[in-house]
Amino acid sequence: MAIKNVVVNCTDVQRSVEYYTKFLELQVVGEPTPERAVLDAVTATIELRAVGNGRELSTWVGDDLQKGFRHVGLKVDRLDERAAVLKAAGVEFKLDPLDAEGKVRICFFYDPDGTLLEMIQGDLQYAEILDADGVARERALGVPQRPRFDHVAITIEDRERTSAYYDEHHGFSFIGTIEQPHDQRGFSIGYLKGGDTVLEVFTYQVPKSERDPQLDVAGFAYAELDGKPPADLGKLVSPDGTTVYVDPDGFAFAVGSEA
Incomplete structure (x- = not known):
C-alpha cells in the first residue's frame, strides 16, 4: 500500500501547474480547469485544487516542532542544477543545497502558495535498518x-504509536532511522515505507506545538492513502465533500475509494 495522491490547495491553479511542470517536470494528467489539476509525479499524483483563502490565513508554520504536515519530498538527479534554476526564477528557499545526514544532498523551497517542498539526491544510508527488504526495494527504484x-514528512509525538497505526491500517513498514546527533532538540527521523512511497516521521525530545488541519486555505491539504478507513479517528469534510481523517498528531489523510 502507498501514498496515492497529495492534495495541495492553491489560489491560482494555472500558476501552480506552470510551476510544478516547469521546475519539477511533473506531467499534467487529463485536462486542467481553473478549479483543479492533477499532475503525475511518477509514484503518486499531486492534485492542485483552487481555494479562495490564501497563504496568510494558514496556521502552518515552517517550524518542525509543529506537529502534523511538514513537507513534500521528491527524489531528483542534478539537484544543484535544479536548485540554481529555481533560484534564478526567484523561488523562495528555506534551505540551500547541502550534504545531509544519511549521505544525501537536499534543499528546501516553497511553491507559489507556501507549501514546503524538498529535493533529495542519492540513496539514504540509514543509521539503523529495520526492514532490509524495504530498503532494498527503495534503492531498486x-x-x-x-x-x-x-x-510526505510529518512531526509526531510517539513513533511506536504512529508506526503501529500506519502498519495496521495502511501497510507501511518501518524500514529505518536517521539520527541527527548535533541537534540539541533530540531530533530523530523514522521512515515508514508503503509501496514506492514513504511517510517520513520526525520526533523530538522537546515540547511540540499542535495544529488543526485546514482544508480550505492555500497549502498542503491532505494525502490520499491506500488502506481501510479508520474507525477511531476524527473526521473532517473537504470543500469537495471528501471525508478526511485526522491522526493524533494532526496529519490529515483520505482513504482509498472514499477520496
Whole structure:
C-alpha cells in the first residue's frame, strides 16, 4: 500500500501547474480547469485544487516542532542544477543545497502558495535498518529520470504509536532511522515505507506545538492513502465533500475509494 495522491490547495491553479511542470517536470494528467489539476509525479499524483483563502490565513508554520504536515519530498538527479534554476526564477528557499545526514544532498523551497517542498539526491544510508527488504526495494527504484514523489514528512509525538497505526491500517513498514546527533532538540527521523512511497516521521525530545488541519486555505491539504478507513479517528469534510481523517498528531489523510 502507498501514498496515492497529495492534495495541495492553491489560489491560482494555472500558476501552480506552470510551476510544478516547469521546475519539477511533473506531467499534467487529463485536462486542467481553473478549479483543479492533477499532475503525475511518477509514484503518486499531486492534485492542485483552487481555494479562495490564501497563504496568510494558514496556521502552518515552517517550524518542525509543529506537529502534523511538514513537507513534500521528491527524489531528483542534478539537484544543484535544479536548485540554481529555481533560484534564478526567484523561488523562495528555506534551505540551500547541502550534504545531509544519511549521505544525501537536499534543499528546501516553497511553491507559489507556501507549501514546503524538498529535493533529495542519492540513496539514504540509514543509521539503523529495520526492514532490509524495504530498503532494498527503495534503492531498486534507482535514479529518477525526472523528479519522483518520495515522501510526505510529518512531526509526531510517539513513533511506536504512529508506526503501529500506519502498519495496521495502511501497510507501511518501518524500514529505518536517521539520527541527527548535533541537534540539541533530540531530533530523530523514522521512515515508514508503503509501496514506492514513504511517510517520513520526525520526533523530538522537546515540547511540540499542535495544529488543526485546514482544508480550505492555500497549502498542503491532505494525502490520499491506500488502506481501510479508520474507525477511531476524527473526521473532517473537504470543500469537495471528501471525508478526511485526522491522526493524533494532526496529519490529515483520505482513504482509498472514499477520496
